[in-house]
Amino acid sequence: MFWCKDKLTSISLLLHPLGKNSRHKGKQILTVPAKNTCNGSGYFEKKTYSSDPLQDNTAYLKSQPMESRKSGFGSKDASRRDEFMSHVRTEQYRETLDTEMKILDKQKQKDPPGLFDALDSLNQNHHFPEGLQETKHLYDIGRSQNTEFNQKSHRDTFYTMRIGNSPYTRNNGPFMLTSESIGLGADDVSGNRPNPKGASTKQFYDHSHLHI
Numbered sequence: 001m002f003w004c005k006d007k008l009t010s011i012s013l014l015l016h017p018l019g020k021n022s023r024h025k026g027k028q029i030l031t032v033p034a035k036n037t038c039n040g041s042g043y044f045e046k047k048t049y050s051s052d053p054l055q056d057n058t059a060y061l062k063s064q065p066m067e068s069r070k071s072g073f074g075s076k077d078a079s080r081r082d083e084f085m086s087h088v089r090t091e092q093y094r095e096t097l098d099t100e101m102k103i104l105d106k107q108k109q110k111d112p113p114g115l116f117d118a119l120d121s122l123n124q125n126h127h128f129p130e131g132l133q134e135t136k137h138l139y140d141i142g143r144s145q146n147t148e149f150n151q152k153s154h155r156d157t158f159y160t161m162r163i164g165n166s167p168y169t170r171n172n173g174p175f176m177l178t179s180e181s182i183g184l185g186a187d188d189v190s191g192n193r194p195n196p197k198g199a200s201t202k203q204f205y206d207h208s209h210l211h212i
Helices: 007-015 087-110 117-124 200-204
Strands: none
């Protein structure tokens, strides 16, 4: 807003304002970044995709020729126990377990005798589920050890839940079900039933204590 002493000058400025500043006229400054900046490694480059053929650096055909491979599951695929498989990690985990067991054995030798007798007896009294043969290696399940068919199982399992009128007892391990713990031993209790002198209905309908 313009302030002038002359009233006519102020009115003329309002009716005919000053024109656009010369700095705002004409072509302004423009920035056109290059599409291929920083020698092709910038963020404004034009992204192009090209096919990258697979380069087999392992060369299984040379290390394991086709004529020396055994047919496993109908396929002569190479045994790929290298960095892309879990074989290395599995072996490392086995070595860790072996080292821990050696440390425990050394610790047992330093401990007084009879310290782990209770634990050893508990391991010896371990019972496998009834009707199943105890397995040593988990890989044997489904190969040399098979479970009987059960139409109530929605999938193949080694241990079938003992439900209904099964001929085998359910294996709960060292735990007890809630249905078994509640009321346990109630049949062995006798002689604790209350013997009232009179019927409760007689006392309920008795009006002798009411006075008007």
